[in-house]
Amino acid sequence: MKRKRLVEEAVSDSNIFKDESTLFPDYVPEELPHREEEMIRLAKNFRTILKRDNPRSVHIAVVGDPGVGKTSLVKRTMQDLVEVAHDKSINVDFVYYNCHSMRTKASILRHVLTEKFGVQSRGFGEEEILEMIVKRCEKEDLRLIIAIDEANMLKAEDILSIIHANEVFGSGESRISTIIISRTAEWRALLNAPLSGHILDQLNIEGYNKEELMDIFKYRAKLAFWEGVISDEILEMVAEISASTRNARHGIEIMLRAGRIADGLGEHEIKADFIREAKNRVYPELRSDVFYDLRLHELLASLAIARILARPENIQTTIKEAYEEYKLVCEEMGEKPASMPSFRIYLNTLEKVGIIGITVKSLEKGRGRRAKITLYDIPAKIMKERIEALLTKDFLKKHRER
């Protein structure tokens, strides 16, 4: 083993990372320490769909604060569930959608139809597609589980219509199950009485304490770094910082950034100072990949707002001011600016994704209302830098082709 380790190190070009990608936002680890109870509870809810005859679908909500492992929990548990079902020769399939990139019910349904069943959805309406999915499931004796992450991007009616598809189009059996994943505050805003009536179980996922975070980070560090790169003392430091937000992503992002700092300096270990430096660049509520899911003009709108708010005199801005700046940004990038109504839609999306905050204030003596735009989690200067770094020529080209 030792010899293999030496060879492995020799061919690797980093003194720090054994596998850097295990710290990337979309990586789902094999194990989820301290989430066993939740995994069992989630899985138990699906017992009724595994029945050979007359399966009953279920609709579950997974709710909690940022970085507590909601997405990972659902992906891992469902992957296992599908395997267990196959061992029993029961046909179960799981599809996962993040509504930051898949924004509408229609796009989700079209994707299911095309990817799962190989049927082109062009020319069909939403209801027709839903019916085709249900009929296909019945024909293939398939139980389909659809996870809808960041569900607040959709409307409650959209989710309900997917839930209702079983009754509307099915012949008695119910084939489509859903898992709705959402952050706590957003879930409260989304939930209405009809939706709540269909949710069989709501798992409220709590944040992690320091000891739990320590176990998680030890495990994640082992996957990502060579032995000896990060000491327990340094990991304690990361766990301490993360414990303030109870958010596992917080510490994982710090480890990635600190590792990169060490790597860049040609060091063989991560020092306390690297953690301190990395910590200042991590905004735990904002997923580091959030900008990747934005459409080009949403990015340009965010850049406009970031530029305005990065000026020292500005604490907040208005929609009008942001729109003027956005037009300048478009000009600079060689893009045709969208109309004001479209710009407002971009702003709504940015608010839902959690990049900006919009507060509406009533003006004095019935002089109407004015919306103020602020940034939530990330300093304007950093946001500006990150978006500018993203807007390369290649990126613009790719977006234009979309």
Ligand SMILES: Nc1ncnc2c1ncn2[C@@H]1O[C@H](COP(=O)(O)OP(=O)(O)OP(=O)(O)O)[C@@H](O)[C@H]1O
């Ligand atoms: N128990 C755990 N063990 C190992 N890694 C974990 C655990 N819980 C969370 N993580 C990691 O922490 C990060 C955040 O987890 P995840 O994305 O699942 O959180 P989330 O609750 O979906 O957050 P958000 O609301 O921001 O989407 C991911 O990198 C994930 O792999």
Ligand SMILES: [Mg+2]
């Ligand atoms: Mg998530």
